[in-house]
Amino acid sequence: MRTNSDPKEIAATILNRSVCAVQVGACLVDNWAVHSWGWNHSGFKGLGEHAEVHCLRRANKERLARSTLYVAAIRRRNQHIVTAKPCEMCQWLIGRVGSIWYRNGEGEWLQL
Helix, strand or coil: CCCCCCHHHHHHHHHHHCCCCEEEEEEEECCCCEEEEEECECCCCCCCECHHHHHHHHCCHHHHHHCEEEEEEEECCCCEEECCCCCHHHHHHHHHCCEEEEECCCCCEEEC
């Protein structure tokens, strides 16, 4: 995916693909371009897959160390922004990524 869009905007837009009660989107970018994106969904076995995991599974693993991950979330019912800080499991999985940013409940972007 080649785009001139802000990766924060992509993360906030891609979350609309989720059908979950809390919709989460993730976007992975490096110096060249956005190279992966993902959203939370039911997963292949119906057990659920977090947006960060979906994004990493699709990513070029050789580019992770030089990449930045952006994560955004909203509550589907009323479209209110909620904090998208990755859970402990996701933090462990995305530990190879260069830097991680998430949107808090006030819409501000914070670095993990």
